[in-house]
Amino acid sequence: MKITVVGRWGAFPEQGEASACYIVEHKGYSFLIDCGSGALSTLQAYTDRRNIAAVISTHHHFDHVADLGALVYSRVVDQALNDTDQTLAIHYPEESRLHYEQYEKEPAAVIIPYDPTERLTFGGVTVTFQKTGHPVPCYAVKLEAEGRTIVFTADAVYDEKLAAFAKRADLLIAECSFYAGQDAGAFGHMTSVECGRLAALAGVQELWLTHLPHFGEVAELKREAEATFGGSVKLAEAGLTMQAE
Numbered sequence: 303m304k305i306t307v308v309g310r311w312g313a314f315p316e317q318g319e320a321s322a323c324y325i326v327e328h329k330g331y332s333f334l335i336d337c338g339s340g341a342l343s344t345l346q347a348y349t350d351r352r353n354i355a356a357v358i359s360t361h362h363h364f365d366h367v368a369d370l371g372a373l374v375y376s377r378v379v380d381q382a383l384n385d386t387d388q389t390l391a392i393h394y395p396e397e398s399r400l401h402y403e404q405y406e407k408e409p410a411a412v413i414i415p416y417d418p419t420e421r422l423t424f425g426g427v428t429v430t431f432q433k434t435g436h437p438v439p440c441y442a443v444k445l446e447a448e449g450r451t452i453v454f455t456a457d458a459v460y461d462e463k464l465a466a467f468a469k470r471a472d473l474l475i476a477e478c479s480f481y482a483g484q485d486a487g488a489f490g491h492m493t494s495v496e497c498g499r500l501a502a503l504a505g506v507q508e509l510w511l512t513h514l515p516h517f518g519e520v521a522e523l524k525r526e527a528e529a530t531f532g533g534s535v536k537l538a539e540a541g542l543t544m545q546a547e
């Protein structure tokens with residue numbers, strides 16, 4: 303399976319960029335995790351929007367859903383032009399239905415609640431969930447295919463249960479909203495040091511820092527995470543890819 307970063311910003315995107323969005327592709331099937339602000343424009347540099355079969359939405363905060371409506375409209379237009387007959391399936395946390403009803407537009411898009419205790423399969427990729435500490439219902443996502451594992455924390459406070467969820471993953475994509483020494487937990491987020499600690503505890507191969515803050519020098523986040531995690535650490539950026547196989 304291949305994962306590509308579309309957007310790396312928390313809250314809102316910097317000029318010409320996007321907030322939370324990742325493309326997952328496996329054996330010709332493609333789906334998104336989150337579809338934040340600027341995502342639809344940016345992702346077209348990396349994949350054909352008409353082939354996206356599904357979106358897994360971790361939670362309804364704007365920096366994770368702002369372009370969902372635009373993606374639905376693109377599917378309405380692309381279907382009308384006979385450029386695709388693919389329906390977009392939007393999988394959302396069942397507690398948050400009111401926030402997703404507006405995206406249902408058959409036959410272009412359907413909304414499907416997920417029960418976080420279930421295992422979903424997307425084109426051969428198994429997806430499981432774990433609730434995170436965040437002001438609204440929010441779920442970390444684990445992707446497994448052919449013995450490889452990628453885990454995305456979504457938005458989360460530091461919690462050792464997340465390390466168990468990410469145990470021995472090939473890649474951990476962790477939200478890194480604050481710098482060392484700041485009180486990220488008060489805002490429902492993690493610091494660079496906590497991301498590194500999570501990666502070390504889970505024993506993952508590689509750590510990507512994402513959901514980055516709009517203050518300070520983001521390169522510093524990488525150095526701070528490296529102080530607690532001895533494996534490979536990368537700052538997410540649009541186009542960063544891992545082919546896990």
Ligand SMILES: [Zn+2]
Pocket residue numbers: 312313322363365366457513
């Ligand atoms: Zn967020």
Ligand SMILES: [Zn+2]
Pocket residue numbers: 361363436457
């Ligand atoms: Zn959030």
